[in-house]
Amino acid sequence: xxxxxxxxxxxxxxxxxxxxxxxxxxxxxxxxxxxxxxxxxxxxxxxxxxxxxxxxxxxxxxxxxxxxxxxxxxxxxxxxxxxxxxxxxxxxxxxxxxxxxxxxxxxxxxxxxxxxxxxxxxxxxxxxxxxxxxxxxxxxxxxxxxxxxxxxxxxxxxxxxxxxxxxxxxxxxxxxxxxxxxxxxxxxxxxxxxxxxxxxxxxxxxxxxxxxxxxxxxxxxxxxxxxxxxxxxxxxxxxxxxxxxxxxxxxxxxxxxxxxxxxxxxxxxxxxxxxxxxxxxxxxxxxxxxxxxxxxxxxxxxxxxxxxxxxxxxxxxxxxxxxxxxxxxxxxxxxxxxxxxxxxxxxxxxxxxxxxxxxxxxxxxxxxxxxxxxxxxxxxxxxxxxxxxxxxxxxxxxxxxxxxxxxxxxxxxxx
Ligand SMILES: *Cc1c(COP(=O)(O)O)cnc(C)c1O
Numbered sequence: 312x313x314x315x316x317x318x319x320x321x322x323x324x325x326x327x328x329x330x331x332x333x334x335x336x337x338x339x340x341x342x343x344x345x346x347x348x349x350x351x352x353x354x355x356x357x358x359x360x361x362x363x364x365x366x367x368x369x370x371x372x373x374x375x376x377x378x379x380x381x382x383x384x385x386x387x388x389x390x391x392x393x394x395x396x397x398x399x400x401x402x403x404x405x406x407x408x409x410x411x412x413x414x415x416x417x418x419x420x421x422x423x424x425x426x427x428x429x430x431x432x433x434x435x436x437x438x439x440x441x442x443x444x445x446x447x448x449x450x451x452x453x454x455x456x457x458x459x460x461x462x463x464x465x466x467x468x469x470x471x472x473x474x475x476x477x478x479x480x481x482x483x484x485x486x487x488x489x490x491x492x493x494x495x496x497x498x499x500x501x502x503x504x505x506x507x508x509x510x511x512x513x514x515x516x517x518x519x520x521x522x523x524x525x526x527x528x529x530x531x532x533x534x535x536x537x538x539x540x541x542x543x544x545x546x547x548x549x550x551x552x553x554x555x556x557x558x559x560x561x562x563x564x565x566x567x568x569x570x571x572x573x574x575x576x577x578x579x580x581x582x583x584x585x586x587x588x589x590x591x592x593x594x595x596x597x598x599x600x601x602x603x604x605x606x607x608x609x610x611x612x613x614x615x616x617x618x619x620x621x622x623x624x625x626x627x628x629x630x631x632x633x634x635x636x637x638x639x640x641x642x643x644x645x646x647x648x649x650x651x652x653x654x655x656x657x658x659x660x661x662x663x664x665x666x667x668x669x670x671x672x673x674x675x676x677x678x679x680x681x682x683x684x685x686x687x688x689x690x691x692x693x694x695x696x697x698x699x700x701x702x703x704x705x706x707x708x709x710x711x712x713x714x715x716x717x718x719x720x721x722x723x724x725x726x
Pocket of ligand 1: 371373374416512514550551552553587589590
């Protein structure tokens with residue numbers, strides 16, 4: 312049996328039996344390589360964790376929205392969680408039906424709301440009373456009823472990185488818990504709205520179950536109060552945020568997470584919507600990069616300079632995220648602590664210090680692990696660097712799913 316996912320082989324690091332150096336040799340670097348087998352396994356594991364309780368898994372596009380990845384998830388039965396008009400369009404082109412898309416986001420433009428209303432999405436997750444009123448006005452003008460949910464800010468610390476915590480009072484997201492029921496009651500009376508659900512999402516890369524359970528409890532309490540007023544919800548949407556292990560420790564146990572949410576929600580009888588992003592695709596991708604320079608400052612640090620940096624994978628520069636980095640082909644020699652850095656003119660363009668690596672030479676290929684989520688989607692053209700290429704390994708063969716951007720393509724919008 313061939314191994315699935317990323318594993319060692321005689322030709323170095325491989326993905327589902329395919330030595331990934333071959334992908335870099337053919338397409339150059341930097342390039343993302345994704346394992347379809349890992350995406351499938353993780354999506355199914357997530358879905359299965361909620362067992363027989365009625366639920367829908369709406370994959371959060373912002374983690375990775377490359378078309379081929381979305382098509383794969385769509386065929387597995389995923390729904391979509393879109394965070395912008397652009398993500399709605401991409402979800403539609405990947406085959407998701409409007410009834411399979413929820414639309415979230417703290418600042419939706421009028422044209423984005425109009426698109427969502429006219430498509431008739433499963434729900435627009437509104438972030439304020441004002442937004443509900445604007446959705447109502449659009450729907451009434453179009454002679455439609457829009458399905459809406461209200462995002463609640465439960466004022467809970469997700470105990471994650473401050474940049475990716477979203478459920479505390481100081482954060483910009485949602486409406487205060489104490490105001491939620493009154494806003495829902497008002498919304499339920501509007502002609503243009505069908506009040507479908509309550510929504511909560513307290514952050515990303517959450518590694519403790521307690522805050523997620525607390526958020527679920529808060530939402531279910533509001534749902535109960537609404538039910539007592541005769542406002543029956545279709546479901547409750549508990550967002551995403553499940554943390555993964557970026558090294559040998561960490562991450563959130565899936566079974567523990569699911570049983571905590573079910574313990575809060577099941578007694579209400581309400582179906583669940585979940586919006587995982589990182590959990591599904593994070594461990595399914597690596598970023599392949601070549602060493603372009605190695606140097607040691609006298610009496611100081613050794614820098615391994617890569618041809619990938621914050622422009623291809625922003626996570627380390629933005630959140631101080633620590634990704635394991637491994638040579639694709641085994642290298643002999645004693646490992647020592649080095650700084651692995653990118654080529655961009657920013658000191659924050661670093662994958663961190665003290666990566667224990669054997670001596671590396673210029674042209675060596677390295678893999679930056681667990682970069683399937685918030686990797687390619689956060690890439691930028693800073694320093695006029697082209698968007699990286701992406702490849703998908705499936706069934707023992709790889710295909711290019713996104714060509715490296717050319718300078719012509721980059722300049723096509725400019726005069
Ligand atoms: C980003 C986001 C998600 C996905 O978060 P993960 O941590 O990747 O699971 C889900 N829902 C909303 C509203 C989001 O903004």
